[in-house]
Amino acid sequence: MNDKLQALVALQDLDLMIREAKDPERATREEALGFSLSGVDKLERTRDRLAKQIDEQLLQRYERMSRRFTRVVVPIEGRVCLGCFMGLPTANRRNIDPGTVELCENCGRILYRL
C-alpha cells in the first residue's frame, strides 16, 4: 500500500471514530459503560493535521465521496470492489502505477488491494 493510501485509510478511521464519538446515542451508551469520550477536540486537531498531509485533489475526492458513503476507501477482493460489489475490468490490474490511487469505475470509491 502506498503512502497516499495509508494516509487516506488513517483519515477514514479517524473520521469514523469522531463520527461515533459525536453520535449522541452511541456516546451515551459508551459513557454509561464507563468509557471517556472527552477528547473529541484533540482528535479533530489530529484529523486536520493528517488532512494537510494528503494530496489536495485526493482529499477533495475523499471529502466529496464521504458525503455519499460511510466508507470511501475500500478493499478489492478477487477483482470485486467491496464497496459496491461490482467487478472491475481485468485490464485495470496491469496498468496500475504503484504511486497512483485506484478508483472503482462503478461507484468511484478509492480502492486498495488486500
Next chain:
Amino acid sequence: MDLWSYGEAGKSLAAPSHGRSCEAPFTQKKLARTERFVYVTSTGSGPHGSNLNIGRKEAMPTISAAPRIETHLELHLRPSLFIPELKTRKKSSVLEEMVGHLAQHRIARQADAVLEVLRQREALGSTGLGKGIAVPHARSTMVTERAVLLARSTKGVEFDSIDGNPVHLCFLIVAPPVDRDPIYLQMLAEIVKAVRLAPVRKRILEAPDFPAIRSVIGAQFA
C-alpha cells in the same frame, strides 16, 4: 396446527428471537444446540394429532429445559487470541504487543494502522475502566473481522485508568468499519458486565488456562 419447530422447519428458526441480531455462524451454533426443542402453540389437532398431551410433562418444554444462548463475547473469545501473561508493562507497548498478536493471526492486515487507531482511541479518552480492567477498542479499515483478544498481566500495566490503578485484565476489541454493528457495542457491555465483580476478576486472573477463563466468563451470563 400452528407450530414452529427447530427440528425440521428451517424457515421458522428465527421465531424465538432473543432481541438481538445474529450472524450466520452464531445462528447455526444456536440451532445445533437447540434442534431437539419443539414448541407447540396451538391446541388444534392435525392429521397426525397434537402432541399437546395434557398431563404429560414432556408435552410442553419448560424454560429451564432450554439451553442457554451464548453471548457475543463468549462466541468471540478464542484460545488463539489469548495472551496468558503480557511481556510489557506500559500502555503503548502493551497495545503494540496485542496488535502484534492480532497481526500474527491475520486479523490485523497492517499492524501499524490498527495500532494508530487504538492510540487515537486512547487520546479520545482512556479505556482503562478501573478495578484492573481495560477495554481498548477501535474500528479500523485494516481489520479483517471482529475479534476480542484477552491478555493478562499479573504484575499490572500502567494504563491511565480512571482510578489510577494498574490493569491486570485487558480485553482488546477490534472490528472493521461497517455501517451498522450493534454487536460491537453489545460486546463492550458484556465485558463490563462479566468482570464487574471482584471474585470473578480474581478467578479470571488465577485461571490455569483459556477454557477455565471462558467458563468463568460464561457463568456470569448463565
